[in-house]
Amino acid sequence: MTRADTLRAFKRDGRIVIVGASLAGLRAAEALRAEGFTGSLTMIGDELGEPYDRPPLSKQVLTGWVPADGTALPRRRDINAEWLLGVPASGLDMAGNVVRLADGREVPFDRVLIATGVRARPWFVESEAALDGVFVVRTREHAEGLQRALAAGPSRVLVIGAGFTGSEIASICRERDIPVTVAELAPAPLVGALGAMIGEVAADMQRAHGVDLRCGVKVTRLEGDAQGHLRRAHFDDGSTIDADVAVVALGGIRNTDWLRDSGLAAGVWGIACDTGCRALDINGLITDDVFVAGDVARCPNPIYEYRLISLEHWANAVEQAEVAAHNMVSAQADRWPHLSIPLFWSIQFGANIKSVGVPTFADEVVVTQGSVSDRRFVAAYGYQGRVTAAVSFNNAKWLDHYRQLIETAAPFPPLCPTPDQPVDSKPVPVDFPGPALIAQGATVVVTGNAPSERRVTSLQQHHR
Amino acid sequence: MTTTQMPDTLRRILDYSSRADPYPLYAELRRTPVARQEDGSYVVSTYRELAELLHDPHLSSDVRNLAHPMRSHEGETTPPFINLDPPEHDRLRRMAMRHFGPPHTPGLVAGMDGDLTAVVSGLIDGFAGKEQIDIVDDFAYPFPVTVICHLLGVPREDEPKFHVWVDGIVNSIDYNPKIDPKEKLEKGLQARKDLRQYLGGLLEQRHGRAGDDLLSRLANDDGPDGRMTDEEIVATANLLLIAGHETTVNLITNGMLTLLRHPEVLQRLRDDPDLVVPLVEELLRYEPPVHIIPWRAAYSDITVADTVIPRGSQIMLMLASGSRDPDRFHDPDRFDPDRRDNQHLGFGSGIHLCFGGPLARRETQIALTELVRRLDRPRLVADPPPYRRSPVLRGPIHLQVEQGTG
Ligand SMILES: Cc1cc2nc3c(=O)[nH]c(=O)nc-3n(C[C@H](O)[C@H](O)[C@H](O)COP(=O)(O)OP(=O)(O)OC[C@H]3O[C@@H](n4cnc5c(N)ncnc54)[C@H](O)[C@@H]3O)c2cc1C
Ligand code: HEM
Numbered sequence: 001m002t003r004a005d006t007l008r009a010f011k012r013d014g015r016i017v018i019v020g021a022s023l024a025g026l027r028a029a030e031a032l033r034a035e036g037f038t039g040s041l042t043m044i045g046d047e048l049g050e051p052y053d054r055p056p057l058s059k060q061v062l063t064g065w066v067p068a069d070g071t072a073l074p075r076r077r078d079i080n081a082e083w084l085l086g087v088p089a090s091g092l093d094m095a096g097n098v099v100r101l102a103d104g105r106e107v108p109f110d111r112v113l114i115a116t117g118v119r120a121r122p123w124f125v126e127s128e129a130a131l132d133g134v135f136v137v138r139t140r141e142h143a144e145g146l147q148r149a150l151a152a153g154p155s156r157v158l159v160i161g162a163g164f165t166g167s168e169i170a171s172i173c174r175e176r177d178i179p180v181t182v183a184e185l186a187p188a189p190l191v192g193a194l195g196a197m198i199g200e201v202a203a204d205m206q207r208a209h210g211v212d213l214r215c216g217v218k219v220t221r222l223e224g225d226a227q228g229h230l231r232r233a234h235f236d237d238g239s240t241i242d243a244d245v246a247v248v249a250l251g252g253i254r255n256t257d258w259l260r261d262s263g264l265a266a267g268v269w270g271i272a273c274d275t276g277c278r279a280l281d282i283n284g285l286i287t288d289d290v291f292v293a294g295d296v297a298r299c300p301n302p303i304y305e306y307r308l309i310s311l312e313h314w315a316n317a318v319e320q321a322e323v324a325a326h327n328m329v330s331a332q333a334d335r336w337p338h339l340s341i342p343l344f345w346s347i348q349f350g351a352n353i354k355s356v357g358v359p360t361f362a363d364e365v366v367v368t369q370g371s372v373s374d375r376r377f378v379a380a381y382g383y384q385g386r387v388t389a390a391v392s393f394n395n396a397k398w399l400d401h402y403r404q405l406i407e408t409a410a411p412f413p414p415l416c417p418t419p420d421q422p423v424d425s426k427p428v429p430v431d432f433p434g435p436a437l438i439a440q441g442a443t444v445v446v447t448g449n450a451p452s453e454r455r456v457t458s459l460q461q462h463h464r
Numbered sequence: 465m466t467t468t469q470m471p472d473t474l475r476r477i478l479d480y481s482s483r484a485d486p487y488p489l490y491a492e493l494r495r496t497p498v499a500r501q502e503d504g505s506y507v508v509s510t511y512r513e514l515a516e517l518l519h520d521p522h523l524s525s526d527v528r529n530l531a532h533p534m535r536s537h538e539g540e541t542t543p544p545f546i547n548l549d550p551p552e553h554d555r556l557r558r559m560a561m562r563h564f565g566p567p568h569t570p571g572l573v574a575g576m577d578g579d580l581t582a583v584v585s586g587l588i589d590g591f592a593g594k595e596q597i598d599i600v601d602d603f604a605y606p607f608p609v610t611v612i613c614h615l616l617g618v619p620r621e622d623e624p625k626f627h628v629w630v631d632g633i634v635n636s637i638d639y640n641p642k643i644d645p646k647e648k649l650e651k652g653l654q655a656r657k658d659l660r661q662y663l664g665g666l667l668e669q670r671h672g673r674a675g676d677d678l679l680s681r682l683a684n685d686d687g688p689d690g691r692m693t694d695e696e697i698v699a700t701a702n703l704l705l706i707a708g709h710e711t712t713v714n715l716i717t718n719g720m721l722t723l724l725r726h727p728e729v730l731q732r733l734r735d736d737p738d739l740v741v742p743l744v745e746e747l748l749r750y751e752p753p754v755h756i757i758p759w760r761a762a763y764s765d766i767t768v769a770d771t772v773i774p775r776g777s778q779i780m781l782m783l784a785s786g787s788r789d790p791d792r793f794h795d796p797d798r799f800d801p802d803r804r805d806n807q808h809l810g811f812g813s814g815i816h817l818c819f820g821g822p823l824a825r826r827e828t829q830i831a832l833t834e835l836v837r838r839l840d841r842p843r844l845v846a847d848p849p850p851y852r853r854s855p856v857l858r859g860p861i862h863l864q865v866e867q868g869t870g
Contacts, residue, residue, distance in 0.1 A: 400515075400519040416765060419526065420549060
């Protein structure tokens with residue numbers, strides 16, 4: 001049989017297993033069918049119910065506008081799959097080509113896609129995390145619980161961590177007129193993702209909306225009453241605050257634990273893969289039949305010096321899923337690279353925040369258009385004299401221009417004036433907190449080295 | 465890639481003789497994506513470069529930033545927001561949008577379905593017994609005019625009056641001192657003045673009086689951006705009246721013309737009215753009402769397709785050419801309502817993206833569905849039909865259609 005014959009036979013009646021039945025998993029399944037894959041398709045997911053969308057969980061669902069079970073992902077075509085839901089995958093046997101489930105079942109595959117995403121980082125003291133009133137937000141059930149707690153009219157909500165999710169939740173609290181305290185270890189909100197200057201803008205915005213924002217502090221203890229209800233939080237500066245709801249928004253943990261003994265290059269930063277979404281094994285060699293997509297993937301981007309980048313972005317999950325699906329059923333010569341420029345958005349305190357590129361990959365930032373005090377502006381990020389990212393506040397229509405500047409490595413700072421020239425257009429250092437802080441709250445992490453430097457063995461360590 | 469390779473292609477496009485089919489000339493134009501003209505202006509005709517420029521913050525819509533000011537806008541002290549840049553553009557557009565669409569007035573267009581259908585049905589009822597219909601005069605013109613008058617709060621009876629002014633203004637948009645008679649410009653300037661005065665008169669009666677129409681709402685607004693000045697309201701109403709007037713008529717007419725030229729698609733639409741949604745998108749790509757945005761100015765030096773356009777230059781964006789660019793659209797000269805990934809430039813793009821797009825789409829969808837449903841074996845009387853003068857807002861001036869056994 002020729003290679004083409006083999007591929008044709010695989011497309012006709014091969015076996016594909018997708019682990020992780022959420023955004024990336026579903027979109028990949030749809031794309032596989034669109035590509036003409038007619039073999040067997042198995043979706044393994046530990047969550048029960050229809051795949052659903054997560055961005056509304058910290059937005060419309062918490063306002064009560066959209067019910068928690070109203071965010072099912074739209075289906076774009078029938079995927080004709082076998083769904084194995086409610087049981088997590090517990091292992092991957094690359095030699096035997098099977099996925100093992102926690103209940104002992106084994107699911108054989110010819111090719112597998114890993115899309116197990118991220119889970120919320122829980123509060124570090126288990127007994128305190130278990131208090132009534134302490135929440136994280138990653139799943140539908142989480143959001144439903146928190147929405148009920150907010151609807152009950154708490155005296156105060158404490159949000160721990162002012163990344164995007166924490167800030168969005170604080171915004172909803174203010175919208176619902178609930179007193180809210182936000183505690184952040186970094187000097188300002190969103191600093192881990194967008195740097196100090198934008199962090200300051202975010203801080204002003206929160207305070208203007210009545211948030212009790214406390215930066216540079218650490219919550220050390222959550223205290224409950226005899227009935228196990230949250231009552232109080234303690235800070236490392238000795239102060240306390242009374243609150244009956246706390247939302248722990250300290251970022252995510254990539255769901256790679258189940259791959260510990262698989263022999264893949266999987267670890268805290270995700271699963272390393274090439275731009276074609278093929279997983280690397282522990283020796284840094286490309287595997288042929290194991291693919292990765294979505295929040296759990298860690299993929300090199302040539303624009304950013306081929307560094308391996310993990311993104312927790314909706315659009316990235318979708319694009320990566322489509323590339324992975326295409327490559328799973330294509331011959332080597334027809335494969336696509338996943339090369340797109342990252343895109344992220346957030347809505348909070350009436351501001352539509354959107355970014356292109358990787359803002360953490362920068363040493364300087366400058367406001368290029370609009371007015372920071374009106375909260376309508378664009379800021380560009382630069383790394384060693386070229387544009388690497390941009391963020392807009394209520395000004396998203398311009399971002400295509402900045403995407404193009406990034407793609408063409410345009411010089412930073414951009415020089416030519418625009419009609420909407422900001423008052424102050426001098427670049428300032430971007431000023432990100434150290435890596436320890438980034439690991440907690442960032443949605444974007446730039447890590448790793450050029451592929452030519454084969455130093456990836458340390459990836460194996462698993463922090464819990 | 466620059467220069468004056470074909471200095472007269474544009475001249476030929478602007479010439480009336482090519483109005484019925486400018487598309488071969490656009491193809492010629494696209495061989496030079498960014499072409500400098502003898503007069504120092506630049507013509508951009510390829511999709512990629514157009515999309516790039518429409519999102520480029522160094523481009524200005526304010527004609528006062530042109531090194532050589534455009535005569536047709538003389539005497540305009542308060543330009544409408546289509547001719548302004550941020551932050552003024554954004555503020556005025558936001559204030560107008562508060563009363564026109566989401567997030568503050570989300571259901572406006574969706575809630576108009578019943579009214580739109582009623583107007584359309586009434587006009588088609590009027591065809592009864594006629595063997596020959598002019599799709600323009602009997603239908604595609606009165607329909608959107610009725611709608612925009614109603615929305616703005618402009619008396620429909622005054623239409624004959626402002627029709628003359630709008631005509632004068634539209635005809636002077638592409639005024640070219642080299643080839644056009646001076647009267648064309650003067651007529652346009654006078655018409656602008658008259659229309660402003662007329663709208664100002666209407667506005668005066670609205671102050672302090674609540675009402676559902678846009679003039680009343682703008683006159684009594686108390687949103688987060690405050691209230692527009694009277695000059696700003698007049699400029700905005702002026703813009704909406706013209707835009708709501710002179711564009712949808714062409715989309716509906718082009719739509720009917722295109723369907724009559726593609727009877728198999730007409731039949732499909734009759735059998736499956738849902739087809740109208742992608743069909744109208746394809747029309748906006750294939751036969752768009754707005755062919756050219758003639759008035760962009762380079763605010764700084766701009767590099768596009770390896771060409772530097774110096775500050776102050778006039779830039780003409782050939783939207784209709786971009787929507788037929790084979791580098792972006794497969795088989796671009798084919799009318800294909802099943803086309804996917806149809807990111808046409810029919811409504812522009814970026815911050816000036818058409819404000820009335822949702823309304824225009826809905827109007828055209830309802831118009832075409834009903835025409836196709838109710839006309840009895842419609843046939844073109846003349847192909848091509850006679851066209852309006854303007855190469856910018858391009859469309860037939862009449863579209864005679866026979867129906868029935870006739
Ligand atoms: C509250 C919230 C708000 C967000 N807002 C935005 C936003 O505004 N903009 C934006 O760009 N992005 C946003 N995101 C991020 C976006 O939702 C993610 O990028 C996207 O969900 C990633 O999809 P995924 O399929 O890769 O991973 P996930 O959605 O995390 O899905 C992974 C799935 O795999 C399952 N799984 C894990 N381990 C196993 C196992 N061993 N066996 C079987 N199944 C397993 C998980 O339970 C889950 O169902 C937000 C995320 C959250 C939580
Ligand atoms: C099919 C019909 C229509 C077409 C093809 C069309 C096309 C366009 C285009 C191409 C632009 C961009 C101009 C530029 O970038 O300079 C535009 C802007 C605009 N259109 Fe339309 N239009 C249509 C109908 C309407 C209607 C019905 C209205 C009003 C109700 C309207 C109101 C506007 C306004 C106000 C702008 C300026 C937007 C801004 O500058 O921010 N249009 N239109």
